[in-house]
Amino acid sequence: MCRLALKSADTPFSPYEVLTAMEAMQEGYDGSGLGLLLRGVEFEEFKLKPHHVVLSGIAHTEAAFHRLTDWMGGQGFQVKYAHEFDRKPGLIEAKDRFNYLVRVYRMPEAWAHLTTDEIDDRLLQARLAIRRDGDAHGGDITVFSLYRDAVMIKEVGWPLEVGNALGLQDGRIKARVVMAQGRQNTNYGINLYACHPFFIQGIATMTNGENTAFVPIKEWLLGKNIPGYLGYHSDSETFTHILHYITKKLKLPLELYKHVITPLKTEELDVHPNGDFLKGLRTACRRLIIDGPNAVIATLPDETSMLVMDQKKMRPATVGGRPGAWAIASEMCGVDALVPDRDPSLDFQPMREHTVIIPPERKELIVWSQFDQFTLPQAA
């Protein structure tokens, strides 16, 4: 069982703020890993532009670092900014961390005529190529993301100590949306790729809990042969790929994510205004039904944040905040620590049927119920 914290605010803030807030929930993680995802990123020393992409990862050796930078150059990526963390290496357990990569590139000029979807596919291919290259060289490169306006940091250790080790408190890097996960290692080995959040083409999710339907879902996703559906060092990686599949591949509205992973019962669908469609969808997507206790927190490229629970609501995630600043955390004390100046009586704990959305405008929360009618522009 891990601890999750997400903050979304109009004013960019330091990810260190989220790490401090996570200390409130510290009995829930064991120092086996920290994952951070930043969107709406602002560097003190550099201004991100829409045609920039950020590469996040770790080059474990100097040779790997040079091989990577050469390869990126060869692909036509022009490096515009390389963020150097103010590192205190003594605080990190692992010694093979030559460079924490947060490198801003200008996309290859040859891509100028491509559509956004085509660019997303190219970026994914590039990230996978880097990952394969690292794997082929004894794992000397770990790559987390290569995308517009997204920075990811993952490291083994106590979350706040990792923050200190990377000097995150200095405010040189800020963001409007930060997702953080403190990992409680349970079933699987400690592996940087197993740290949440997971990322594919701008979609990121993190989860606390256990997806007990992991193996059948993984087998089905692998069978689709969709680029990027690989890894699965953690059972929670399936949540990211399902969200990607629903929204990017099937191009279904976001409301349907919940309908796919935790569909309503037949008796409930019998009286649902979209029941006929939903029954068919449930059958067609039957292998994507999740199980076990889970709170899934997701963010999208437009800075939308989302929270859904497992069907039995066996996780206590809470969302709270005020116009301009909202927080989602696996524990109520986490929300308290993230947005203290809010009215706690308005905090919301989603039930089994709810999808909670923090829209990019951050004026108010949107709560969808699975029992509500929805419109399907294309498929209805």
Next chain:
Amino acid sequence: MVSVRSVYTSPSSLTYHDLPWIIHHREDRCTLCGRCTSVCPVGAISLAYQRQRMPKLDILQKKRGNEYRHFTGIRQHTVVEKRCIGCGMCAAVCPNEAIGPQANTNENRSSFLLNQKGDSYKRGGRRNATGKTVLDRISFGRISMLTDPALDAGRHEFNTNTILGRVLSPEEFLRRRAAGEWIPPTREIFPFVIGSMSFGALSPNMWLGLLQGVAYCNEVLGIPVVMATGEGGCPPWVLKSPFLKYIILQIASGYFGWDEIIRAIPEMQCDPAAIEIKYGQGAKPGDGGLLMWFKVSKLIARLRGVPEGVDLPSPPVHQTLYSIEESVMKMIQTMSMAFGFRVPVYPKISGSTSAKAVLNNLVRNPYAGGLLIDGIDGGTGAAYNVSMEATGHPIASNLRECYLDLVRQGRENEIPLFAAGGVGKNGNVTQNGMALIMLGASGVHIGKYIMQSAAGCLGNEMGRCNVCNVGICPKGITSQNEKLFRRLDPDDVAQRVVDTFMSIRTEMKKIMAPLGRSQSLPIGMSDALGVDDQAIADRLQIDYIC
């Protein structure tokens, strides 16, 4: 005295010690009521006068002599046709616990002599293989008790149902939905299906009891149990009743009963659950159905459109079948069309190393609603002993291979695989079924288990009873003789069907809860499985545990 040399022994002579079952009779308890001899389905025993000599020596008179005691005892016949079948009905009716069969632990000499009158040994029942099956050895080891809050089998809600019928890929579903095109029919059913047993094989009371029980499960308990007919159709009143939706109609190579079915289509109130095309049966691959003349009663003859009292052997293959491609084209499509493309149609094949070839053909056919694979441990009402004992393929590895083949193609959700053949053979029906489900089956068919659990079938893995083929079923389950089947009360059968399915549902929850599964049937959740044999583990690609 007769001299020993003149005692006649033929090649087929047997003593009662050579028979598979030996009657033990206690004269001191016997009241000579004669119930045992009259109930014995094969006439294996009779009351007989016997004489016992008591030597007498009078020493004072220096005389030797004999005294004779006459008594009425039980004699066990030793001719092959009348050998004791071990059913134990004599024990069941005896008021004084004076009689009963015991399995002969000696070598069974009678098995060499069962091929009388130029015919091989035929029987009903199952492969006689005792001991734990592979399925019995599988345990569910991935317990989510501490890593996450466990589910409560008694209080939480569980979805234990499965889907029967062709499922489209999500992309294709959305495309067809948007274009208003045909979407293949599916049924949400309970994953334990009452396997195909024909109306001719079962007695009317058994059939009625099963149907009553199934209707109660559906309409009162909300357990969507369906049952399959074997070959030979279905009584007309059922075809025109609202209960038809709980019935999978089977079409097999003799096409028996289909005149009635086709004629009833215009008057059907609802569609059947599915259509099963039987190409093979696990207990007797390569053999068609065999309804022996003893069982072709007036009603059965009418349903099947044949004269009374004739043997009804179905051909081993469908006469229209030239190749699998053609079969898929012709039969699946024809049956789909007959029911307006509203009913799933799927083939049933016997477990075989060639099952994957069939499966791959079905994957490419948009009308195929699933595949049922029936393993060697399946039962049958009548077959040659050699077919039952030695022909076929165990279900576990066959099913697993087919499932993993679908996984490689990313099609495991599209063609539901159903498994049969020995599920619950040793009584562990839910454990066996769930093991198969986690190996990749969408559900299982149970036949023998239902006969044993719901009707008290006496058969076991030691060749006990196994006379389903000749219409003398002592419990009245597989007989068309009213004197026999009136022993079976349909209401009692229905009650037992309900008991059985309620218990299976509870046990499913007891298996799913500790695994942390409640939202959907754990199809293909092979990480939960372990087996205490390295070779089996390797073959099934599951954990070896010890």
